Amino acid sequence: MKNNLSNIKKAIKYLNNNECVGIPTETVYGLAANAYSDKGTLKIFKLKKRPKKNPLIVHYYNLNDLKKDCLISLKFLKLYKKFCPGPISFVLKLKRNSRISNNVTNNKKNIAVRFPRHQLTRRLLKVLKYPLAAPSANLSRKISPVSKKDVVDEFGKKIKFILDGGRSKIGVESTIVSLINKPKILRLGGIERNKINKFLINKNKKKYKIKNIVVPGQGKIHYSPEIPIRLNIKNPKKYEAFMLIKKRKISKKNFFYLSKKKNLKEAAKNLYKTLRIIKKNKFKSIAVEKIPDIGFGETINDRLIRASK
Numbered sequence: 001m002k003n004n005l006s007n008i009k010k011a012i013k014y015l016n017n018n019e020c021v022g023i024p025t026e027t028v029y030g031l032a033a034n035a036y037s038d039k040g041t042l043k044i045f046k047l048k049k050r051p052k053k054n055p056l057i058v059h060y061y062n063l064n065d066l067k068k069d070c071l072i073s074l075k076f077l078k079l080y081k082k083f084c085p086g087p088i089s090f091v092l093k094l095k096r097n098s099r100i101s102n103n104v105t106n107n108k109k110n111i112a113v114r115f116p117r118h119q120l121t122r123r124l125l126k127v128l129k130y131p132l133a134a135p136s137a138n139l140s141r142k143i144s145p146v147s148k149k150d151v152v153d154e155f156g157k158k159i160k161f162i163l164d165g166g167r168s169k170i171g172v173e174s175t176i177v178s179l180i181n182k183p184k185i186l187r188l189g190g191i192e193r194n195k196i197n198k199f200l201i202n203k204n205k206k207k208y209k210i211k212n213i214v215v216p217g218q219g220k221i222h223y224s225p226e227i228p229i230r231l232n233i234k235n236p237k238k239y240e241a242f243m244l245i246k247k248r249k250i251s252k253k254n255f256f257y258l259s260k261k262k263n264l265k266e267a268a269k270n271l272y273k274t275l276r277i278i279k280k281n282k283f284k285s286i287a288v289e290k291i292p293d294i295g296f297g298e299t300i301n302d303r304l305i306r307a308s309k
């Protein structure tokens with residue numbers, strides 16, 4: 001606890017100086033900067049090598065803080081009460097007098113926001129005088145980090161400070177819901193589609209297809225381990241890493257279990273970690289067992305399809 005307090009103080013010091021800081025969230029680790037600062041937010045794009053047209057998600061402590069920058073609707077409030085703090089992001093309209101840096105939104109009038117649940121980051125957000133712009137703490141298009149060590153793997157000493165909050169509990173990015181015009185799921189993630197649909201009047205019944213997605217940054221290539229991936233495989237080749245979701249009678253050295261009991265939530269949590277391990281072990285190819293396209297399986301398949309491009 002004491003240690004946490006001094007680490008939070010360190011993080012505040014760096015953030016106040018317009019530096020980027022690694023922060024833990026329940027989804028993945030973020031690379032955070034003062035969302036009101038042009039200088040701080042610019043550093044995020046530079047460090048990540050992220051195209052400027054790919055807008056950032058801004059992290060708030062609570063509704064009161066959000067209201068300073070964004071316009072909210074009843075539909076938003078309903079979702080907020082049900083799911084926040086938690087692994088869901090919303091695209092909302094910016095207020096005219098909002099102080100959000102134009103770097104964050106790529107000069108647009110809409111903004112993606114989120115209320116992370118991780119206690120350490122909540123404590124940080126509570127004391128800061130500004131919200132945090134924080135995309136995942138990885139180089140653009142690469143695998144998202146789920147621990148402090150992963151962030152170090154990505155950036156080495158280029159980041160001045162990382163707040164260590166242990167392993168991310170959800171392990172995949174937030175679900176993004178746009179509340180501009182008709183509510184729409186823009187990216188699958190840490191909350192299953194069905195759970196969100198129950199709360200939306202215009203049900204998002206359509207199956208999510210990559211080609212329908214027009215948001216910046218949700219390109220076809222993403223989350224890439226830079227190793228070829230083959231999906232829906234029953235029997236892998238000998239030299240391939242094989243990712244599975246159910247225990248087999250005979251396991252081999254190249255088998256990597258995302259889950260042993262077909263638990264899709266557990267499998268999602270282990271996805272990025274496992275991809276990183278496979279990469280470290282220098283496999284030249286990855287085969288993946290068929291993953292049911294339901295609940296968290298949909299999120300896993302979305303990421304794997306992009307990773308395989």
Ligand code: AMP
Pocket residue numbers: 054055056057091105108110111112134135136173176186187215216217218
């Ligand atoms: P991440 O890299 O996980 O922080 O995710 C950021 C993603 O949020 C972007 O790639 C976009 O898909 C989405 N996003 C951020 N801001 C907006 C916005 N104003 N409108 C639509 N999507 C957005």
Ligand code: MG
Pocket residue numbers: 135136144
């Ligand atoms: Mg990302």
